[in-house]
Amino acid sequence: MMKRQVWLLSLLMLLAACAPLTEAPTAIPATTLLPTPASAEEAALTGLRPLTTSGLAGFGDWAPDGESLVYIVATEPPLLYGRWPGWPEFEVWWMRADGSDARRLAQGHSPFLSADGQTVFFLHRPLYSNLKLWAVDVRGGAPRRLLGPIGGLTVHQLDDGRLVVSESGTYTPLRLFDPRKGTLSNLTGEMPTNSPEDARLSPDGTRLAYPKGQDVYLAEADGSNPRLLSQGGGSGARVWWSPDSQRLAYTTGNHWTDQLMVADRDGGNQIVLLPRLEESGYVASLAWSPDSRMLLVATDAYHQQMPRPTRLLLLEADGSGQRQLLETYLHDASWSPDGRTLALSRWDGPQGELTSRDVWLATLTDRATVAELPPPTPEPVPTPTPPLPLPGADLSPEQVIHRFWKAIDAGDHLTAWACLATQRRACQGLAYFMAGWQCVHRAHVVDIRPMYTEMEAETERQMFQVRVDLEMTEDCFYGMAPGPFTLLVRETPHGPWLIDSFNTGP
Secondary structure: OOOHHHHHHHHOOOOOOOOOOOOOEOOOOOOOOOOOOOOHHHEEEEEEEEOEOOOEEEEEEEOOOOOEEEEEEEOOOOOOOOOOOOOOOEEEEEEEOOOOOOEEEEEOEEEEEOOOOOEEEEEEOOOOOOEEEEEEEOOOOOOEEEEEEEOOEEEEEOOOOOEEEEEOOOOOOOEEEEOOOOEEEEOOOOOOOOOHHHOEEOOOOOEEEEEEOOEEEEEEOOOOOOEEEEOOOOOOOEEEEOOOOOEEEEEOOOOOOOOEEEEEOOOOOOEEEEOOHHHHOEEEEEEEOOOOOEEEEEEEOOOOOOOOOEEEEEEEOOOOOEEEEEEEOEEEEEEOOOOOEEEEEEEOOOOOOOOOEEEEEEEEEEHHHHHHOOOOOOOOOOOOOOOOOOOOOOOOHHHHHHHHHHHHHHOOHHHHHOOEOHHHHHHOOHHHHHHHHOOEEEEEEEEEEEEEEEEEOOEEEEEEEEEEEEEEOOOOOOOOOOOOEEEEEEOOOOOOEEEEEEEOOO
């Protein structure tokens, strides 16, 4: 799936409110300090272990000393549609890195620790309100509101403890908030980017990098003297500063031909780290090592490709080598401050029986050390998922539409889910889909009329106007009824027709 901030904010729209659940940590045995790898090619992971076990947790941030961390816990299983109206709820928790002393701090999400490790900053959206920035002491006590309400709030921290504040999707300037003084000041003048949530000030506060349209720019901290770093490549460009503020990693967009690049703080010495994201998949998350020497990159398949587990790669910042550390379903990964431990937000995949997620830890060392360690305890074998009953390639688009609605009418949600395009299945797992459609009692296709056909590379699309007679329960989600137009896609020349979307207009 997707970067930590974006994933946490988008996940807010997927979880429903409920009474808080207790988060039970799993104790982590003490281990001998293992050597760190001298290079990416020598690296290996060992000691992969769950830190939480509720299936409702996601990683937040490490404490500066690496002895503890903060994370979020959802207050009910992550089903797509819940009671309405109401906002989903999260809780901010603190725990020692050995799995002990877990405690709830506040209601909220997107937590990160202050530079001294004594304060947790987090976001919270009360019912019928915009986001607010809050703070709470790690020792506990009453949370205190710092900023807001603000729509689409995004925050990141500088080395000196000040916070860079932006409002997503607006043209307001980036602002600096000093938690110690409680002061808020403009960082930039006229907003230099139409994606302020993706703009990043270097940790030392001296350089600004940001996407603007399809390009990536570098500027002074106040947005002045902008200069083009990367031109073209789509609308999904992103930037990540190294901890020492000397290098910048960036993607050129969201197309298969895009690249993951690294440049120095002034835009020079550009190095290609991943030359073709078509093969590796798009960059879902990226984290620099604490010493700014390596990058931890999680890549996911593009929507045109078959869904697959996330590949966790370790890359040398100078382009001299790389290694795949792990292939599993991940939301993100993060380094401990000493660079010896990785924190992973793992989940069970789009077709899992439970769409659960937990925080896991793993030790980063070298392959020679791993070869000398006792064999690891095997992970529990997950419950086998049923085979996916994809429509036959010989079925027409109209027949696939009938197949979908007949399955919904019969309560055969697996067959209906298999009629969806691969990206829709990857983004909306089977458990989400079942939770959403179980309120439909009866479905009958009344009429199908073709609208248009188009070709894009090897992908063929057809739009149909479809009239469906539906009977739904009163508690059905208000947006459940599909629009009158259905778009189908043939993802490969000889593959089956699949439903890409239901639309309200052609």
